[in-house]
Amino acid sequence: MNAFLAIRNLSAILRGGSQRVLRSVDLAVEAGEVRGLVGESGAGKSMIGKAVLGILPSAVSIVEGEILLDGRNLLAMPQKERRRTIGTVAALIPQDPLTALNPSRRIGRQITDRLVDILGWTEANASARALELLDEVQIQNPQRVMASYPHELSGGMRQRVLIAAAFAANPKLIIADEPTTALDVTVQKQILKLIREMQARHGTAMLFVTHDLGVVSKVCQKLSVLYSGKVVEDRAVSEFFAEPRHAYSKALLAATPKYTDPFASLLPVDEAVIASVDAEVKAADREWRHV
């Protein structure tokens, strides 16, 4: 199996505590494939993305496990090599398009920076590439957008810019952290379509973080369900929606809204199920301390 990204048995704790925020996580993304990562708020989805990109907050430390990128363990590399490796092959589409762009710098600069600083491109080459990409993400008048500031663009346009920036250096892996939660449904649909087209055209492996199972069913082939930092289900998307295996996944799917059926939806996930999955997490923690 040629997983481009393979996370193995990854555990992380918060400084000063003994509680794990990531609990022996196993997760793989194969070349050219999109894997969804779902779970409730605070489950650790963004944390996993940050661990891969080497941008974990200082309060979080990894206590065991491996993160293999193209077969090489990032956690075993010296800091500098790690940063370069990540910078050349991986990129992020961030969770918050409103704050992800620096408000006081022009759009063009923000796309070319990474190319120039990390990859050593010339300014001219980087600008040409940025124009090409803005065109690829269907921005009209890319010249003008290059010269604009973020507040001059709508939410949808800003997200297109961030997608362009993520694809700029031809990464082999993209981590998309809730790339459409801030957008309305019609714009979301356009952006999802764009991400899928770009991903397919470039053959990029993608870890797609979201809390929306509707979105997962449209853009992902594989799916990991995270609860309290623990992966409780790892399935092909088609199988998952036909028959989720874990009780928590079933409850999550049952709670996912369908606008056609307003009263059957938007109930919190069943409390009995939460209690049982909490017990499962606790049991795993007890076992973990004994090894």
Added chain:
Amino acid sequence: MSEDEPLVSVRGLEVALPDLTRKPLFGKAPPIKILDRLDFDIGRGSILGIVGQSGSGKSTLGRTMLRLIEPTGGTIRFAGQDISHLGEAALRPFRRQAQMIFQDPMSSLNPRHRVSTIITGPLRLNGFDRVKERAAEALDHVGLPRSFLSRYPHELSGGQRQRVGIARAIAMRPQFILADEIVSGLDVSSQAQVLNLLEKLVRELDLTLAFISHDLSVIRRLCSHVMVLYRGRIVEHGPVETVFDRPQAAYTRELLDAIPLPDPNQANWLA
């Protein structure tokens, strides 16, 4: 002021802002109309959903109703009082009664303050007693542990931050809350929890709510009425069932069709 008079009443509301993208090198930018002749009421104890595509003017409308923006035309009445052009001093009582919960939790929470200060700050400013207790209770309401009082915003997940924003607003016990895209970053469970909470507050505390969202499932579940904005105008307004089951405007149909249902076989959805 009678009991069945609407809490918020908006007539002929217009907001025009200088269009900086068309500003000549010298001189003033020409005005651009962001909101155009809006008429609507929000009844006491009701929940009005406001939907519309990105850039249609939802947030601008919200900010104008809360008088963070002064309208360039028309009137806004709150509990019978015309607040359209009141100055800051005259607006003080209104500021306490009407709270806004923002779309973007990271930029609306001071990164240098702990959660406890974030919630107690506005309470102190408005002369509340027992501020610590009120802050703790507000966290209970939104389902966050009280230990979060000592955390900083960057120590929270996206959804947890959003709930702190909600806690800050409800701690003030306002009459009116305007919520701008507050659940779009939350998973279904937290969404359900927040919606149940808002419903409970509306019921028990006689709260009136305007709820901006692009998530029609959420609007349908929570709101009694819905208003659809398109390019700064109201294209549809009525009881939720009517608008969703028999949408008059093509745009509303388009919005409904764009919802991804949790089903990998939903025909040609991304085609």
